[in-house]
Amino acid sequence: MTAPPTPTMAAAPVHEHITDAMKAPDLVRLGAGVVFARFETMKVYAALGAVRTLLRRGSIVPGQTLVDSSSGIYALALAMACHRYGLRCHIVASTTVDAVMRAQLEVLGATVDQMPPSQSLRLDQERRVRHIHGLLARRPDYHWMRQYHDAVHYAGYREFADLVTAALPGADALTVVGAVGTGASTGGLAGALRNSGREVRLVGIQPFGSVTFGSERFSDPDAIIAGIGSSIPFGNVRHDLYDTLHWVDFRHAMAGAVGLLREHAVFAGLSAGAAHLVASWEAAHDPGRQHLVIGADTGHRYTERVFARHREALDRRTLRPRRIQTLDELSPPWSVMEWARRSHPMPGTAETEPS
Incomplete structure (x- = not known):
């Protein structure tokens, strides 16, 4: 029996700051036509790109305090970016931020105001927004990063697009x-890839109960930990970038996350599990294309709610979505619709700049 070849080891770069080491994902092939981008904290790209751009414009200065709301991974990314560039950080944290994440933020020097427990994603998000308004009224010198609305957060993903182009050069249909x-x-990744001339199809995933793509009439309380949708409108969502939308409930996302670990030994978060579920179905129906699956974070903060319950998980290989033509047909637990890059009328934004 011939032994497998020993991989050639390239010299590892020496980074000037941990954010340089953390921002790039590990690319793992999950099967024919499917590559998984596994991040430790994907939003390092967003935070670094935004902070660098704002410093270059003179919109913020070293020593200033940056404040924002977060359910977890953006908070850590922003705290690390502030650490790198000599800025202060104030996080208004979701009830879902666990003790491990909070400890990291505090050791990094961030001030953390955490919202009380809530069974409602809307209540949790609205509390955070109100709290930020109160902070800014008392501290007008703070700079609100507005990750949900300021397009400056798109800037960092151009670097990720360059990495994808280098890693998957032959996959013109992506x-x-x-x-x-x-x-x-x-949106930032697909937009940058399309601007480079590449033919890119963008498949987005939403939980039930999110206003972003019209599923707010449904309730999925467990999805409060997902971080993939919103109960308030997000100005940074450009609806006309998306070709296809999948709405996935908590149990289906859990099936994808447990399946990803069981099948490929990849320990990733709930949004990654939903993306794995969706990409497996998409690739089976369109085998001629290369599929890039985004795994935004690791599975650590989902240990109790997802992985400790692995015996309850559905077998993702038995699951199928319901195809729909209009939002009126939308129903749990899993629906798919060709969005066709249309715009979507949104209600008035709930998060606005304070007067």
Whole structure:
């Protein structure tokens, strides 16, 4: 029996700051036509790109305090960017931020105001917005990063697009699959790739209960930990970038996350699990394309709610979405619709700049 070849080891770069080491994902092939981008904290791209751009413009200066709301991974990314560039950080944290994340933020020097427990994603997000308004009224010298609305958060993902181009040079027909969330990651990546001349199909994922793509009439309380949708409108979501939308409930996202670990030994978060589920179905129906799956974070903060319950997980290989033509047909637990890059009328934004 012939032994497998020993991989050639390239010299590892020496980084000037941990953010340089953390921002680039590990690219893992999950099967024919499917590559998984596994991040430790994907939003390092967004935070670094935004902070560098704002410093260059003179919109912020070293020593100033940056404040924003976060359910977790953006908070850590912003705290590390502030650490790198000599800025102060104040995080208004979701109830879902766990003790491990909070400890990291505090050791990095961030001030953390955490919202009380809530069974409602809307209540949690609205509390955070109100709290930020109160902070800014008392501290007008603070700079609100507005990750949900300021397009400056798109800037960092151009670097990720360059990495994808270098790693997958032969895949002219590329499908990007990832959670919509604030819109900056999937939108920023797909937009940068399309601007380079590449033919890119963008597949977005939403939970039920999110206003972003019209599923607010549904309730999925467990999805409060997903971080892939919103109960308030996000200005950074550019609806006309998305070709296809999948709405996935908590149990289906859990099936994808447990399946990803069981099948490929990849320990990733709930949004990554939903993306794995969706990309597996998409690739089976369009095998001629390369599919890039976005895994925004690791699975650590989902240990109790997802991985400790792995025996309850559905077998993702048995799951299928319901195809719909209009939002009126939308229903749990999993629906798919060709969005066709249309715009979407949104209600008035709930998060606005204070007067």
